[in-house]
Amino acid sequence: MLGLKKSDLRLYLIVLALLIFAPFLLNPFPDTSGLAQFNAGYPDLMQKLIIFGLFAVGFNILFGLTGYLSFGHAAFLGVGSYAGVWMFKLLTMNVVPALIVSTLTAGVFALLIGFISLRRSGIYFSILTLAFAQMSYSLAYSVLTPITGGETGLQLSLDDPRIIGISRTESGNIPVPHFFGLEMNSATTIDFGAWSFTFSAGYYFAAVIFAVAFFLTIRLFRSPFGLMLRAVKSNQSRMSYTGLNSRPYALAAFVISGMYAGLAGGLMVAMDPLAGAERMLWTASGEVVLMTILGGAGTLIGPVLGAGVIAYLESIISTINENVLHQWFGGLPDWAENTLVTVVEPFVGEGWHLTLGAVFMLVVIFLPGGIVQAGRLIARFFRRNRGEVGALSGEPERRPGE
Amino acid sequence: MEAIILQILNGLDKGSAYALIALGLTLIFGTLGVVNFAHGALFMLGAFVAVTMQRVLTLGFVPEGATGTSAGGFSFGTARETPYVEHWFGPEVGGTIIDWAVPISILVAIPVMALIGVAMERGLIRFFYKRPHADQILVTFGLAIVLQEIIKHYYGANPIPTPAPDVFVGSFDFGQVLGFDPYTIMYPYWRLVYFGFAAVVIGGVFAFLQFTTFGMVVRAGMADRETVGLLGIDIDKRFVVMFALAAIVAGMAGVMYTPILSPNYHMGMDFLVLSFVVVVVGGMGSLPGAVAAGFLLGILQSFASMTEVIELIPGINQVVIYLVAIIVLLTRPRGLMGRKGVMEE
Amino acid sequence: MGILEIKGVNKRFGGLQALGDVNLSVAEGSCHAIIGPNGAGKSTLLNCLVGKLIPDTGSVTFEGKSLLGRKPHEINQMGISRVFQTPEIFGDLTVMENMLIPCFARRDGSFRMHAYETITDERAIIEEAEEMLDEVHMLDKRDMHAASLSRGDKRRLEMAMCLVQQPKLLLLDEPTAGMARADTNNTIELLKQIRQKRNLTMAIIEHDMHVVFSLADRVTVLAQGTPLVEDTPEKIKGNPKVREAYLGEAHV
Numbered sequence: 001m002l003g004l005k006k007s008d009l010r011l012y013l014i015v016l017a018l019l020i021f022a023p024f025l026l027n028p029f030p031d032t033s034g035l036a037q038f039n040a041g042y043p044d045l046m047q048k049l050i051i052f053g054l055f056a057v058g059f060n061i062l063f064g065l066t067g068y069l070s071f072g073h074a075a076f077l078g079v080g081s082y083a084g085v086w087m088f089k090l091l092t093m094n095v096v097p098a099l100i101v102s103t104l105t106a107g108v109f110a111l112l113i114g115f116i117s118l119r120r121s122g123i124y125f126s127i128l129t130l131a132f133a134q135m136s137y138s139l140a141y142s143v144l145t146p147i148t149g150g151e152t153g154l155q156l157s158l159d160d161p162r163i164i165g166i167s168r169t170e171s172g173n174i175p176v177p178h179f180f181g182l183e184m185n186s187a188t189t190i191d192f193g194a195w196s197f198t199f200s201a202g203y204y205f206a207a208v209i210f211a212v213a214f215f216l217t218i219r220l221f222r223s224p225f226g227l228m229l230r231a232v233k234s235n236q237s238r239m240s241y242t243g244l245n246s247r248p249y250a251l252a253a254f255v256i257s258g259m260y261a262g263l264a265g266g267l268m269v270a271m272d273p274l275a276g277a278e279r280m281l282w283t284a285s286g287e288v289v290l291m292t293i294l295g296g297a298g299t300l301i302g303p304v305l306g307a308g309v310i311a312y313l314e315s316i317i318s319t320i321n322e323n324v325l326h327q328w329f330g331g332l333p334d335w336a337e338n339t340l341v342t343v344v345e346p347f348v349g350e351g352w353h354l355t356l357g358a359v360f361m362l363v364v365i366f367l368p369g370g371i372v373q374a375g376r377l378i379a380r381f382f383r384r385n386r387g388e389v390g391a392l393s394g395e396p397e398r399r400p401g402e
Numbered sequence: 403m404e405a406i407i408l409q410i411l412n413g414l415d416k417g418s419a420y421a422l423i424a425l426g427l428t429l430i431f432g433t434l435g436v437v438n439f440a441h442g443a444l445f446m447l448g449a450f451v452a453v454t455m456q457r458v459l460t461l462g463f464v465p466e467g468a469t470g471t472s473a474g475g476f477s478f479g480t481a482r483e484t485p486y487v488e489h490w491f492g493p494e495v496g497g498t499i500i501d502w503a504v505p506i507s508i509l510v511a512i513p514v515m516a517l518i519g520v521a522m523e524r525g526l527i528r529f530f531y532k533r534p535h536a537d538q539i540l541v542t543f544g545l546a547i548v549l550q551e552i553i554k555h556y557y558g559a560n561p562i563p564t565p566a567p568d569v570f571v572g573s574f575d576f577g578q579v580l581g582f583d584p585y586t587i588m589y590p591y592w593r594l595v596y597f598g599f600a601a602v603v604i605g606g607v608f609a610f611l612q613f614t615t616f617g618m619v620v621r622a623g624m625a626d627r628e629t630v631g632l633l634g635i636d637i638d639k640r641f642v643v644m645f646a647l648a649a650i651v652a653g654m655a656g657v658m659y660t661p662i663l664s665p666n667y668h669m670g671m672d673f674l675v676l677s678f679v680v681v682v683v684g685g686m687g688s689l690p691g692a693v694a695a696g697f698l699l700g701i702l703q704s705f706a707s708m709t710e711v712i713e714l715i716p717g718i719n720q721v722v723i724y725l726v727a728i729i730v731l732l733t734r735p736r737g738l739m740g741r742k743g744v745m746e747e
Numbered sequence: 748m749g750i751l752e753i754k755g756v757n758k759r760f761g762g763l764q765a766l767g768d769v770n771l772s773v774a775e776g777s778c779h780a781i782i783g784p785n786g787a788g789k790s791t792l793l794n795c796l797v798g799k800l801i802p803d804t805g806s807v808t809f810e811g812k813s814l815l816g817r818k819p820h821e822i823n824q825m826g827i828s829r830v831f832q833t834p835e836i837f838g839d840l841t842v843m844e845n846m847l848i849p850c851f852a853r854r855d856g857s858f859r860m861h862a863y864e865t866i867t868d869e870r871a872i873i874e875e876a877e878e879m880l881d882e883v884h885m886l887d888k889r890d891m892h893a894a895s896l897s898r899g900d901k902r903r904l905e906m907a908m909c910l911v912q913q914p915k916l917l918l919l920d921e922p923t924a925g926m927a928r929a930d931t932n933n934t935i936e937l938l939k940q941i942r943q944k945r946n947l948t949m950a951i952i953e954h955d956m957h958v959v960f961s962l963a964d965r966v967t968v969l970a971q972g973t974p975l976v977e978d979t980p981e982k983i984k985g986n987p988k989v990r991e992a993y994l995g996e997a998h999v
Contacts (some may be wrong), residue, residue: 003865069536120731123437123535127682128731129726134675138724143717216863224851224869225862227840231848234837241797241835242849242908243823245857252860282675287544293540346555354555357547364541365529 008218011301019207022046030194035328037319040312043187043200049311050206051264056291056303057217058260063289064298065226066253067233071126071285072113072133076106076258078280080138080265082147085154085275092164093175093203095184095270099263105254106262113177114254118247135281140277153276177270179205184270202271208266210234214290214304220256221300230254230298277328290360296372297402309364310356313371317355320348404577404586408422409704411576415593415662416599417700419445422655423677424684424692426648432624432687433644436527437535439542442513442674443549444649447657449665450508450553451514453562459500460485502567503661511653519649523642546671550614554667568590592661599658603651604693610647611689620644626685679727685740695738699723750948751796751916756805758791758972765791767804767972773916773965778942778949780959780980783969788967789952790832792921792969796950797829798822820857826915832924834901836908838873838894842885844878847894847902849912879911883937899930903937910941919951935961960984964983 004012018025029040039045059073080102087098117128126296140148148154160167169175176183186200191197220226228249231239236246269275278284286311296307323346329337347355367373423445430438462483486494499506526545530538565571570591577586611617620640658663663741664667680699684691705711706722718725749772759767763883773779783790792930794800798819807814815821823829828978855861867873871906880886883903888896893904902922909917922938923931935958941947942962953959959966959980966983968975976986983989 003868005865005867018934066874067536069539112944116728116732120735121742123539123686124682124731124735126539127538127678128677128728131679131727135721135724138720139717142720220862221864222867223862224847224855224858224866227844227847227866228851230840231837232843234839235835238835238837239848240819241823241829241831243820243852243912244848245820248858252862256862283671286547289540289543346552351551351555353547353798354551357544357551361526361541361544363549364537364544368537 002215004218005222006301008222012215012218012366015301016211017305019050019211022049022207023199023203027197029197031196033193037324038316040315041197043185043198043203045311046200046203047206047267048315049308050203050210051267051271052291052307052311053304054213054267055212055264055288056295056307058213058264059288060257060292060297060299060303061217061220061229061260061390062082062253062257063292064303065165065221065229065233066250068121068250068254069119069126069289070117070129070254071282072129072131072136072290073257073261073288074282074284075113075133075136075280076110076261077265077268077284078136078275078277079109080106080262081269081275081279082140082154082265083262084266084269085156085273086147088156088162088177088269088273089160090163090341092138092162093177094164095177095179095266098177098270099209100176102269103259103263104265106265107259109262110255110258111251114251114258118250118254118260130282132169133280133285137277137280137282140280148277149275150277153274155274177273206267206271213263218300223251225249240362292358293368294360294363294370299370299372301368302372309371312354313355318350318352322349324348403584405708406708407576407580408587408589409708410701411587411589411593412707413701413704414597414697415700416474416703417697418597419655419659419673419696420573420680420700421675421693422600422603423652423697424680424696426652426691427677427681428544428684428687428689428692429607429644429648431681432689433620434523434527434531436496436530437538437541437542437552438527439674440546440549441542441648441652442670442672442677443546444652444665444670445656445659445673446513446519446550446553446665446670447518448515448653449564449660450557450656450743451511452504452564452657453557453665455507455510456500456503456564457504459487459506462486462493463489467711474524480690492661498631504564504566504657508654511657512650515650515653516646518653519646520642522649523645526642527645528638541559546674550667550670557667560668561664563664564660570595572663591663596658596662600655603654607651608689616640679723681737683727683730683737687735688739689736690740691737702726748774750810751950752808753796754808755793756792756795756802756807758788758795758800758802765972766795769805769969769972771977773948773950774979775948776946777964778951778962779965779967779998780951780953780963781842781967781969782953782956782959783975786971788972789969790920791920791972793829793950793952795821813934814960819914823852823912823914824857824950827918828909828912828916829918830902830905830909830920830922832920834898834905836901836905840893841889842880842891842893842896842904843876844887845908846889846911847872847901849908850864850876853912878912879907882910883907887965889973899926899933902926902934906941910947910992912946913945914947916948916950919949919953921952921954923953923955931955931958934958938962955984 002009002012008264023041023046026039026046029035055073059070063069083105084098084102087101091097096366113129113132117125117132120128141150144150156305158168158172158174166175177184178184179201181206182201185200187198187200189196189198228244231244232250232253239246257283265279270281271276288380291306291310292303293306294309295304296302322341325341325344325348326337330389332340345351347358357368363370369376408489423441426444427441430441433435462485464483485496485500487499490496491499522545527540530541573588574594575584575587576589578584582725594635611621623640652723677696678700680695682698684693684695701720703722707719712719734740751771751773752777753769756769769788769792771781773876781792783789791800795802796814798814798817798821801815809822809825809827812825813826814825817825820956837848840848847866852870877889879887880889883906885907887899888900893901896904906922913962919938923934926934938949939962942949949962951959951962965977966980967977968989970981976983976989978986
C-alpha cells in the first residue's frame with residue numbers, strides 16, 4: 001500500500017495513529033492528580049513536537065544519509081519563518097501560500113549556501129555552514145531590520161497591507177492565520193471525567209503536513225536516490241569511479257533538508273505569527289543536531305523520537321522547581337530529602353540545558369546510534385533469549401558521523 | 403592616518419584573544435587530532451576563575467560593634483563588610499590585593515586550568531581519538547553546553563563586571579607619542595597590558611615548542627604522527643600535557659580578558675565560533691597561521707566597525723570575519739598557512 | 748588502432764619525472780599487462796587514465812575520444828571501470844546495496860533525482876545484480892555488511908561491481924596484492940572466466956609475474972616512467988633488458 005513495504009507501512013501507520021491520538025496519549029493523567037504536570041497534551045507543546053520533528057526529519061536526510069554535519073540548519077528555519085510572516089503581512093492570512101513560500105524561499109537559500117559549502121567536506125563543511133548561519137543571524141539582527149524586524153522580531157500589525165483579506169477584524173484585532181477559514185488557534189476541549197482533552201486545529205493541521213512529509217521521507221529513504229545519498233556517506237571515491245557525481249546528490253540532499261527546515265519555520269509562524277532572529281542562532285542549529293543524534297541518525301523514526309523527547313522533556317523539566325522537588329522527595333528523611341533536592345535542583349527548571357547537554361554527551365559516548373540503537377539492543381537481547389536469529393533487515397545499523 | 407592606527411590598536415585586543423584561543427585549538431588539533439568544541443568553554447572558565455578570585459578576596463565579615471543602620475525592620479545594606487584580606491594585612495595592603503584581583507587570578511588559574519585540562523583529556527577526550535571527527539565535535543559540543551550551564555547555575559546569567567587594577571584605568575595617549583595631536587589616539591592601558599600579555603604567552607608557547615626536547619617531539623608529532631609513534635616515543639603521555647597547556651593558555655586569556663568584557667556564561671561559545679573561523683583561516687594545524695589569522699581578523703573586524711566603512715557597506719562589521727572565512731576556505735582550502743593533508747580525505 | 752591510446756604522456760611531480768614520454772596502445776579485446784619495479788610510474792599512469800591526475804603533456808584517448816580533463820565519473824560513464832589495489836567498496840552498505848549502486852549508475856547516468864521510486868520495485872536491476880553476485884559466488888552473502896567481508900570477498904565484490912556495469916575497459920591495479928597463493932589462483936581463474944564470457948578489454952598492473960603470465964596477451968615493461976619494451980609474455984620472459992631492469996632483482 002502507498003508503495004511502502006510491509007515494515008515501513010507498519011511504522012507509518014503507527015506514526016499516523018500516534019499523531020491522531022496524541023491529544024489523548026499525551027494527557028494520560030487526570031487534571032486533578034499531582035501528575036498532571038507531566039501531561040503534554042496542550043496545543044502549544046504538541047505543535048512544537050510536530051514542528052521540531054519535521055525539522056529533525058529533514059535534517060536527518062542530510063546528516064543521517066550523506067553524513068554531512070551542518071551546523072547552520074537553523075538559518076533555513078529562520079528564513080522560512082520570515083518568509084511566512086511576510087506572506088501573512090502582504091498576501092493573505094491563509095497558511096497555504098505562506099507554507100509554500102516558506103519552503104521555496106528556504107530551498108533557494110539552501111541551494112545558494114549548499115552550493116558553496118559543499119565544495120568542502122568534513123569539518124570544513126561544518127564550519128562553512130556555521131559561518132553562513134551566523135552571518136545570516138547577524139544580518140537579520142542588524143542591517144536587515146527592515147525585513148526582519150531586528151531585535152523585536154517580525155510580527156503582524158494592524159495596518160498590514162494585506163491584498164486578500166482584511167487588515168483588522170471587526171473587533172479591531174489582528175486576524176489569525178487560517179486554513180481556508182479554519183483558524184489555527186481554534187480548539188475544542190472535551191471533558192471526560194477528570195480528564196480534559198484539547199483538540200487544536202493548528203495541531204491537526206501541522207500533523208497532516210507532518211504525515212505527508214514523513215511519507216515522502218520514507219519513500220526517499222527506500223529510493224535509489226536514498227541509496228546514492230548513503231553511498232555519498234560511505235565512500236565518495238568509489239562513487240565517482242562508479243560513474244556517479246556525488247556533488248549534485250549531496251546538494252540535492254542539502255536543499256531538500258533545507259526545504260523541510262523552511263516548512264517547519266513556516267508552520268511555526270502559522271501557529272504563532274512571530275519570527276525572530278534568535279531562531280537562526282547556532283545553538284538552535286545545535287539543537288536539531290542533538291535531536292537527530294539522540295533519536296538515532298540515519299534511521300527513519302529516530303529524529304522524530306529525538307525531537308519528541310527533547311521538546312517534551314524541555315517543557316516538563318523547565319517547569320519543575322525547588323518546591324516541586326521538595327514535594328516529590330517529601331516522604332524521605334530530611335537529610336535525604338535535602339541532599340536529593342540539592343543534587344537534582346541544578347538540572348531542572350532553568351537548568352534544563354544542563355540536563356540536555358549531559359544527556360547528549362552520554363548518548364554520544366555510550367550510544368552513538370541513539371534511542372533507536374537502544375531499542376535494537378533491547379530487542380536483540382530478548383530475541384536471543386528466545387533462541388531466534390534476528391536478521392534485522394531494511395536498515396543496517398550505522399553509527400552517526402562515519 | 404590617526405584613524406588607521408587607532409583601528410589597528412583596537413583590533414589588537416580582540417585579535418589577541420582570538421589568537422590565544424586559536425593557538426590552543428590548533429595545539430589540540432595538531433597533536434591530538436581532536437576537534438574541540440569545548441575550547442571556548444575553557445576561555446570562559448578562566449574568566450570565571452577571575453570572578454571567583456575577586457569574590458574570594460572581597461569575602462568579608464561584619465566587624466563587631468558596627469551594626470547596620472536598620473529602619474523599621476529593614477536593614478539597608480548592613481554596615482560595610484570588612485574583607486578578611488584587609489583585616490589580615492591592613493587596609494592598605496589588603497586593598498591593593500583586592501584591587502589586583504585579576505592579575506593575581508593568573509597565578510590561581512594556571513593550576514586550576516591545568517587540572518581541568520587533565521581531567522577533560524583523561525576523562526573524556528582520550529576515548530575519542532579514534533572516533534570520527536563528527537563524534538568529537540558532538541561530544542565536545544555537549545561538554546561545552548554542560549560547562550556553561552554549570553557556570554550559569556552558580557553565577558547567574560548576567561555579566562559580572564570585573565575591573566582591572568586602578569593603575570590601569572584610563573587611557574594611554576598614543577597620538578602624542580607618535581607626534582599627532584593629543585587625544586586623537588586614546589588607548590586604554592589595560593588593552594595594552596592584554597596585548598603585551600598575549601605576546602608573552604604566545605612567545606612562551608613557541609619557545610617551549612622550539613627549544614625543549616618535549617616541544618620538539620610534539621612538533622614532530624604534529625608533522626607526522628605515525629612516524630613519531632613508530633620511533634617508539636609514547637606520544638600519548640604528551641597529549642595530556644599538551645591538552646593541559648592549551649587549557650592554561652585559554653584560561654589565562656580568559657582571566658585577563660575580564661576587565662575588557664564582563665564575563666558571562668556564554669562568552670565561551672561566542673568566542674569559540676570566531677576562533678574556529680580563525681583556525682580555519684590560518685590553516686588547520688598551523689600554529690603561526692592561527693596566531694597571524696587571529697590578529698588579522700581582529701584588526702579587520704575593527705576596521706569594518708569604522709563608521710565610514712559601515713556607511714559604505716552596511717552591516718559589514720557583523721559579517722566581515724565570516725565573509726573572509728568563506729572566501730579563504732573556497733580559494734585556499736588549506737588556509738593561509740595550512741599544510742597539505744590536514745583534514746583532507 | 749587500439750581502444751585505448753596513450754601518446755607522449757609526461758607527468759612531473761616537482762623535480763621528479765614520474766612519467767616520461769609514455770606511448771601505449773591497448774588493443775580491443777586484449778589483456779594488456781603493465782609491469783615494472785616499484786616507482787616505475789605504473790600507478791601514476793593508471794591515475795592519468797581515470798581522471799585522478801592530469802598529464803602535463805600528451806594525449807589519452809579512449810575509443811577516439813580524449814580522456815584528459817574529464818572527471819572520474821565521466822570517464823567511468825564512457826565505459827572504463829577500475830579495481831583498486833585495496834578494495835574500494837561501500838563499507839557500511841550491504842553487499843546487495845553495493846551491487847545496486849553501479850547498476851543504477853549504468854542505467855541512470857551520473858546523477859538522477861529518483862527520490863520517489865522504490866528500489867524493491869526495480870526487478871530488472873535487482874535480477875541483474877543477483878546474477879552478477881552469483882557469478883562471483885557471493886549470492887549467499889547478499890545481506891552482509893560489506894565492511895565485514897573477508898579481504899578476498901571484498902575484492903570479488905569490487906570486481907562484480909565493476910563488471911555489472913559492463914565496461915568496455917577494465918583497469919586492474921594489482922588485483923592480487925597481499926593475497927595468499929590460493930586466493931591469487933582463484934582470482935586468476937575468475938578473471939579468465941570473465942574474459943571468456945565477455946569479450947572484455949583489460950589493462951592490468953601487476954607485481955606478481957605468475958598472474959601476468961597467466962592472463963596477459965601483451966606486456967609493457969615500465970622502468971623509471973618510460974616504457975622499456977612491449978611484447979608477448981613469452982618474449983618478455985626471455986628479454987635480457989627486462990631481466991636486468993626488473994626480473995633480475997625481484998624475481999629469480
